[in-house]
Amino acid sequence: MNTLYQKKINEIFPEIIEFEVSLSKLSQWKVGGKADIIIRPRSKNELIKVRQWLYLNGIKSLIIGSTTNLLFSDEDIHIVIIQIGTNFSKVAVDGLDIVADPGIWVPSLARLAMQKNLSGIEHTCGIPGTLGGLVVMNGGSQRKGIGSVVTYVETIDNQGNIKRYDNSQCNFSYRQSIFQNIDEVVVEVGLKLNNGRAKCDIRQDMLDILHSRRKKFPRKQPNCGSVFVSNPDMYEDYGPPGKIIEELGLKGMNQGGAQISEQHANFIVNNGSAQSEDILYLINTVKETVYKETGYKMVVEARFVTSNGEITSI
Numbered sequence: 001m002n003t004l005y006q007k008k009i010n011e012i013f014p015e016i017i018e019f020e021v022s023l024s025k026l027s028q029w030k031v032g033g034k035a036d037i038i039i040r041p042r043s044k045n046e047l048i049k050v051r052q053w054l055y056l057n058g059i060k061s062l063i064i065g066s067t068t069n070l071l072f073s074d075e076d077i078h079i080v081i082i083q084i085g086t087n088f089s090k091v092a093v094d095g096l097d098i099v100a101d102p103g104i105w106v107p108s109l110a111r112l113a114m115q116k117n118l119s120g121i122e123h124t125c126g127i128p129g130t131l132g133g134l135v136v137m138n139g140g141s142q143r144k145g146i147g148s149v150v151t152y153v154e155t156i157d158n159q160g161n162i163k164r165y166d167n168s169q170c171n172f173s174y175r176q177s178i179f180q181n182i183d184e185v186v187v188e189v190g191l192k193l194n195n196g197r198a199k200c201d202i203r204q205d206m207l208d209i210l211h212s213r214r215k216k217f218p219r220k221q222p223n224c225g226s227v228f229v230s231n232p233d234m235y236e237d238y239g240p241p242g243k244i245i246e247e248l249g250l251k252g253m254n255q256g257g258a259q260i261s262e263q264h265a266n267f268i269v270n271n272g273s274a275q276s277e278d279i280l281y282l283i284n285t286v287k288e289t290v291y292k293e294t295g296y297k298m299v300v301e302a303r304f305v306t307s308n309g310e311i312t313s314i
């Protein structure tokens with residue numbers, strides 16, 4: 001964005017804008033170049049104003065949550081990044097219904113549901129992202145996805161118009177949703193949970209899930225969770241991705257500062273100095289080796305942010 005626009009945008013949204021942000025500091029994987037501008041709206045109305053202004057001035061934007069599923073290019077990003085975070089995270093509970101802002105932290109939402117004696121999102125209690133990102137990715141654990149309890153999703157398109165999608169219009173499937181393919185920001189999510197379980201059982205399930213994740217997953221080095229999606233046919237023939245990668249001898253493999261985790265082979269960790277390129281190299285090595293040995297094409301869950309601000313599959 002040229003400096004004239006930078007000056008103008010700073011005059012209009014001074015409290016929610018940051019310039020020259022290092023993505024290797026901000027992002028979960030701790031890789032990436034610099035972003036010219038990040039805007040962090042705190043409400044629907046603020047976001048509408050931001051999107052209208054950008055549209056009227058012909059400026060493209062990219063939406064991110066807490067970046068727990070994103071790999072940023074090593075090059076600088078010159079388009080505007082809109083980050084939806086915990087400053088946009090109100091939530092209301094009414095009987096079995098929850099209406100939540102997109103920036104709410106997923107483990108906090110799972111805990112709130114448990115406290116209200118509501119069941120259905122226990123499986124999300126250890127997923128470190130925002131609700132907006134979780135809905136876009138139809139994320140979950142234990143082979144579940146958040147989509148199964150979503151009643152509706154409200155979005156704001158690139159011109160600032162509000163839209164609403166019922167569950168059937170969200171096209172939820174395993175780690176997929178319609179929102180991965182449209183330039184709209186998730187701004188409100190309706191969920192319907194159930195009250196068929198005792199609070200102590202819900203709580204115990206969540207503790208078990210957290211305990212098992214702590215044991216299995218690397219926690220100290222930056223990572224983006226499971227890199228490869230589990231494919232049911234491949235699972236049947238060979239097992240989960242981590243097991244296959246390990247059996248092919250790739251566990252622990254290093255490239256630059258990146259490493260296929262010694263603890264769990266479906267994780268790639270940053271040992272301190274990884275570049276995006278190193279992580280992509282390891283991903284491609286796994287994909288090629290698994291394809292050669294099993295005939296299965298591995299699908300990557302994390303998404304890549306290119307230097308011109310597009311989010312693509314890896």
Ligand SMILES: Cc1cc2nc3c(=O)[nH]c(=O)nc-3n(C[C@H](O)[C@H](O)[C@H](O)COP(=O)(O)OP(=O)(O)OC[C@H]3O[C@@H](n4cnc5c(N)ncnc54)[C@H](O)[C@@H]3O)c2cc1C
Pocket residue numbers: 028063064065066067068069070084102126127128129130131132133134135136137138139140141179180184185186187217223224225226303311
């Ligand atoms: C340690 C670790 C463990 C993990 N475990 C799991 C797991 O068990 N299960 C699982 O499913 N995932 C897991 N993940 C991945 C990740 O946490 C989830 O996908 C998460 O929900 C993404 O949320 P986010 O806010 O970080 O989104 P981001 O990574 O910032 O974005 C992901 C996608 O959503 C889009 N997006 C984000 N917010 C919005 C919004 N408000 N409106 C429109 N688009 C938006 C982005 O454009 C991008 O395409 C894990 C990640 C880590 C680091």
